[in-house]
Amino acid sequence: MPTPDLPLATERLELRPFQPSDLSDLHAYFADPAAHRYLYSEAPADLDGTRKVLARRQQRTALREKGDAIHLAAVLRNTDHVIGDVLLMWTSPEHRQGEIGYLLHSDHRGQGYATEAAQAVLELAFERFDLHRVVGRLDARNTASARVLERLGMRREAHLRENEFVKGEWTDEVVYATLAREWRARRPAAVPVRPGPTGTTDR
Numbered sequence: 001m002p003t004p005d006l007p008l009a010t011e012r013l014e015l016r017p018f019q020p021s022d023l024s025d026l027h028a029y030f031a032d033p034a035a036h037r038y039l040y041s042e043a044p045a046d047l048d049g050t051r052k053v054l055a056r057r058q059q060r061t062a063l064r065e066k067g068d069a070i071h072l073a074a075v076l077r078n079t080d081h082v083i084g085d086v087l088l089m090w091t092s093p094e095h096r097q098g099e100i101g102y103l104l105h106s107d108h109r110g111q112g113y114a115t116e117a118a119q120a121v122l123e124l125a126f127e128r129f130d131l132h133r134v135v136g137r138l139d140a141r142n143t144a145s146a147r148v149l150e151r152l153g154m155r156r157e158a159h160l161r162e163n164e165f166v167k168g169e170w171t172d173e174v175v176y177a178t179l180a181r182e183w184r185a186r187r188p189a190a191v192p193v194r195p196g197p198t199g200t201t202d203r
């Protein structure tokens with residue numbers, strides 16, 4: 001895959017690779033147990049746990065093989081703080097498929113930041129990486145996440161009954177998807193996404 005031009009800039013956010021100085025910002029939202037309610041992950045027990053999570057995120061800056069991800073910190077431009085993150089995973093090189101994910105600090109929800117960040121990542125997926133199809137997978141109870149995917153114009157394709165056993169219970173999974181041609185057809189004329197001023201990463 002080509003190297004992505006990072007950071008990405010949206011109207012209110014800069015999306016850039018994680019860096020060591022993000023530890024306290026990441027801890028502020030990732031250590032919130034409620035944020036993990038519908039995720040496979042658990043909140044780290046302490047700052048050392050978050051440090052390991054950060055180290056993993058810092059490595060996720062390029063798509064080289066199946067399962068790789070680009071995991072970007074969402075920096076709120078007027079505060080310079082990381083308020084969440086957004087992810088694009090390369091789930092199938094053969095079928096040119098990807099998956100998006102996102103997580104926001106609870107103080108910054110309800111303002112469209114997740115949708116804005118995810119829109120930029122879909123643009124990256126289709127226009128830079130030439131993916132054919134991108135999905136969002138979620139616990140069926142995660143209605144806030146479903147609304148993000150719907151705002152992006154993604155199609156609800158499946159509701160899988162009790163197909164996963166997560167955190168001690170059977171859970172329903174919902175799958176949303178969009179194709180490159182569908183994305184291009186409904187994309188606003190001026191998508192507010194452009195490479196940021198500092199150019200590319202070297203990975």
Ligand SMILES: CC(C)(COP(=O)(O)OP(=O)(O)OC[C@H]1O[C@@H](n2cnc3c(N)ncnc32)[C@H](O)[C@@H]1OP(=O)(O)O)[C@@H](O)C(=O)NCCC(=O)NCCS
Pocket residue numbers: 034035036038039101102103104105108109110111112113114115116137138139142144145147148
């Ligand atoms: C999923 C998650 C990121 C959604 O956060 P969110 O704040 O609801 O999503 P957005 O940032 O896109 O904000 C959308 C909300 O802001 C409102 N909003 C305000 N200004 C807006 C704007 N300029 N543009 C879009 N929406 C705006 C929308 O109406 C919407 O509210 P509603 O859902 O009540 O209708 C958040 O709940 C979260 O971090 N959850 C924990 C992690 C998680 O579950 N991730 C998903 C895994 S599948």
